[in-house]
Amino acid sequence: MYPLELQKLIETFKKLPGVGNKTAERYALLVLDMEPGEVEDFSNALIEAKTKIHGCSICGNYTNHDLCDICEDSSRDASVICVVSSPRDILSIEKINQFNGRYHVLGGLISTVNNVMPDDLEVDGLLRRIDSQVKEIILAFSPTMEGETTALYLSKKLDPNIVVSGLAQGLPMGGQLEYADEMTLIRSFENRKKV
Amino acid sequence: MYPLELQKLIETFKKLPGVGNKTAERYALLVLDMEPGEVEDFSNALIEAKTKIHGCSICGNYTNHDLCDICEDSSRDASVICVVSSPRDILSIEKINQFNGRYHVLGGLISTVNNVMPDDLEVDGLLRRIDSQVKEIILAFSPTMEGETTALYLSKKLDPNIVVSGLAQGLPMGGQLEYADEMTLIRSFENRKKV
Numbered sequence: 001m002y003p004l005e006l007q008k009l010i011e012t013f014k015k016l017p018g019v020g021n022k023t024a025e026r027y028a029l030l031v032l033d034m035e036p037g038e039v040e041d042f043s044n045a046l047i048e049a050k051t052k053i054h055g056c057s058i059c060g061n062y063t064n065h066d067l068c069d070i071c072e073d074s075s076r077d078a079s080v081i082c083v084v085s086s087p088r089d090i091l092s093i094e095k096i097n098q099f100n101g102r103y104h105v106l107g108g109l110i111s112t113v114n115n116v117m118p119d120d121l122e123v124d125g126l127l128r129r130i131d132s133q134v135k136e137i138i139l140a141f142s143p144t145m146e147g148e149t150t151a152l153y154l155s156k157k158l159d160p161n162i163v164v165s166g167l168a169q170g171l172p173m174g175g176q177l178e179y180a181d182e183m184t185l186i187r188s189f190e191n192r193k194k195v
Numbered sequence: 196m197y198p199l200e201l202q203k204l205i206e207t208f209k210k211l212p213g214v215g216n217k218t219a220e221r222y223a224l225l226v227l228d229m230e231p232g233e234v235e236d237f238s239n240a241l242i243e244a245k246t247k248i249h250g251c252s253i254c255g256n257y258t259n260h261d262l263c264d265i266c267e268d269s270s271r272d273a274s275v276i277c278v279v280s281s282p283r284d285i286l287s288i289e290k291i292n293q294f295n296g297r298y299h300v301l302g303g304l305i306s307t308v309n310n311v312m313p314d315d316l317e318v319d320g321l322l323r324r325i326d327s328q329v330k331e332i333i334l335a336f337s338p339t340m341e342g343e344t345t346a347l348y349l350s351k352k353l354d355p356n357i358v359v360s361g362l363a364q365g366l367p368m369g370g371q372l373e374y375a376d377e378m379t380l381i382r383s384f385e386n387r388k389k390v
Contacts, residue, residue, distance in 0.1 A: 001264075001286055001289055002257060002286065003247075003248055003257055003258050003259040003260075003263075003264075004259060005240075005243045005244045005247045005248050005259055006244050006248050006257055008240050008243065008244070009240045009241065009243070009244040012236065012237050012240040012241075015225075015229075015233070015237075016221075016222045016225060017221050017222070017225055018218075018221075023213075025283070025286075026211075026212050026213075027211045027212070028244065029281075029282075029283055030210075030211060030212055031241060031244060031245060032244065032245065032248055032257070034210075034245070036245060036246075038210070039241050039242060039245040040242065041207065042207050042210075042241055043238040043239070043241045043242050044238070045200075045203050045204045045207040046204065046207075046226060046234050046237055046238045046241075047234065047235065047238050048200045048203065048204070049200045049201050049203070049204040049223065049226060049227065050226060050227065050229070050231060050234040051231075052198075052200045053198055053200050053201050053227055062197060062198055062201055062227070063198050064198040064199060064200055065198075068198075069196075069198075087224075088220070088224055091196055091197065091220075094196055095196075
């Protein structure tokens, strides 16, 4: 129904996560309403991001240099490494302003369903980074089957002299106890703290 | 926090309708995960659509030729013109397969709030198209203040010998009577039909 180039643009937008036909249509039609210069900027922004952004050669965080801002920042504590699945987790953690150590991006989590094995992840890179300076490794994974499998695997691989910790599990802030799933409630009992 | 090029791509995605920070971030991060060729295709699709797609010289529908597919299709009934606000309304109407006439895109609706005056719309183009062949004009606007104002304005401008009709108003299919707004309920009483 739509002319070829418009249909193609709609199909392209549908590759974005969570974008169906209707939304892709709205996006494409907005592009047609943009000024030509704006569309050119959009087009260039895609290419620029893809060509200039890559993984930090130490931790795997996104950067346009050799090292990311965090690895270059000498004020960050080198004795704690927070291991995450993807660079976007780094952003979430940086936003809370609670952690001043370094990061390491695994590039995924072990998953038998998606056929992701330890060899597919940046495990060797992590092990190589661990020197006498490192005192603690925080495994900051989502509390899913994949996250727990990966945490278990890494905890066995890591030097037993290093403290290996994981993020606390329990009721989320503002959540209703009656709506918590069983597993969350079980964990919140197991990990109960003295008030 | 994010490197410059990534931040810029996120800002770019935020120009799309209904896209906030979180969604733009997801889109941008997906782009980084795409193959370089895919990103190039994305970038080209934007430019291609913007440069090749324009309004049909008769009706204003999107086309990559001089005339759109509908205006070129001689099997379409030239005696009925369906006037719409934007080309995307044409797609909605084409999907229901009920209308076999021609279209005319106004390029908006009269709106005092948004300062859209009749001169900003393709009214003259519509009046010029009306010849002895045309028997009916269907004003297919959304039942809003703007839609009704535009319909009133056009109905006064059009030749009184031509039938001018508007889309029916009433309860939407599957809608609950108790949740219908007052105006919809009023219209559904006014326009009640013998069963």
